[in-house]
Amino acid sequence: MKQHRIGATDIVLLVINVLFLLGMLFWFGPCDHVKEDGSFMNCHWAGVVLAGIATVMTVIALAHLLIPDAGMKAGLSAALVPCSVFAFIVPGNLISLCMMNTMRCRAVMTPAAIACPVLVIIAAAADIVVQLRRKAK
């Protein structure tokens, strides 16, 4: 039986996605300001959607780590790309945010929703190349 080896891209993908998830839950989330009528602001829901996407991406990255088949790994990495694009366009495009660029949702949450998905896309692209080469061997 072929031994299951954990590669560098497996670890990198998992680390970035876990950081994205933890960041959205604890560090990069929007402020907890509530409207006068008691309802949440738009940026709160943008934060919830981003945390949801980050959870899905983390599960994919975990599956990527555990599954030994190179073809499946490449497929899982490819699946991370549209998820990242979705995360990228949620704040400010699909869900409107607060008025000022200096506010937390724009100054912290949006940059995090740009930086993490961009890193995931780069790592996923590198992993697809690695896995396809592995599969070709």
Place this chain on the structure above:
Amino acid sequence: MIFSRYLSVKNLKRKPARTAALVILTAFLAFAISGGSVIVASLQNGLSSYRSRLGADIVVVPNEARSKGTLDDILLQGIPGYFYMDSSKLDKIRSIEGVEIASPQFYLATSSAGCCSTSVQIIGFDPDTDFLIQPWIRETYSGSIGDYDLIVGANISIPVNGKLTFYNTECRVAAQPDQTGTGLDSAIYANMNTIKEMMRSADTLGFNYFSDVDADHAVSSVMVKVADGYSVDDVAGDINIHVRRVEATQAKTMVSSIAGGLLGVSAVIGVLIGLVWVLAFIILLVAFTMITNERTKEFAILRVVGASQKMLTALIRTESVMISAGGAVIGTALSCVIVIPFSGIIGSRLGLPYLLPCALQICLIAAGSVAASMLAGLLTSFISGSRIRKNETGLVLREGA
């Protein structure tokens, strides 16, 4: 050459932990160089933008505004504030010899409303005398600024319908000028009629900002342009002597105090970059020297099978270039992905004018940081590679036997 590249790849793959550690170290160096350089360039850009936007020779504000540093807060960080003085002071300033233009500005802070809104600074200007805001606006908007027209700073998002309402006064967003990296990006600009209408509405709604001020006869600051042939210092002194309860400050004094702060931050970042470079260089040198010492027997065997000294040096150099290039690209890319999107929070935490450089400048900084990181790797490979030449092949093999 191809063989040395093949052998280098094999060597690097054979020791993945060592390779990863060296790549991470070089990446850290590249990250520090490119991230630090982008921050320093942004601060310099911000200062030059602030200098050009300030434009006036002298800024006159009521005494209490200067002592509380309110004007600096408004201009630098966009923190909303308001202060007023009687508009009769404007006429007195205009009557002082050497004053070519004196243009009033009026500051109004909006209330913080519930959803997706915050307190915003509104700056009213007199279109007939203004020589600061309109030239800036004309860079992006050529039309006239009428009543209920707003010019919105780059930090403020414009609603889909292009309208903003403050104190029940609905206004049309006419234009959004380019980013300046200063507090001006967080402000909204309108003519005096619009501001006065907002003030009347605010009064009706029960906001008592102007309880002790006659809104129709009040201004917040006066921007002064000094006529040719007069000393700015003398005119500012005359204003301070002849107009009571105001403080006339030379714009260059405001800029130079910020420049001082910026110089301090830039110097600290510069020293840190230098230290990181030296530290990374030393660590890489030690690492490569240790690796070379470990591999003396391997090199001796390669010599026996026909490899020349030049080939062995090329082997070390190729490994070093591969490691430093990989680390440099990773570190620089990482710094771009982090420092550029988070520029807003970095700028607000520094409390200084902060304007990201253009794409070309960022590319040049990235290329420079990759080159500097690779230089560190190359230098260490030259030093450690020179040690191989000193080793006597026969002696090394006899000692190892």
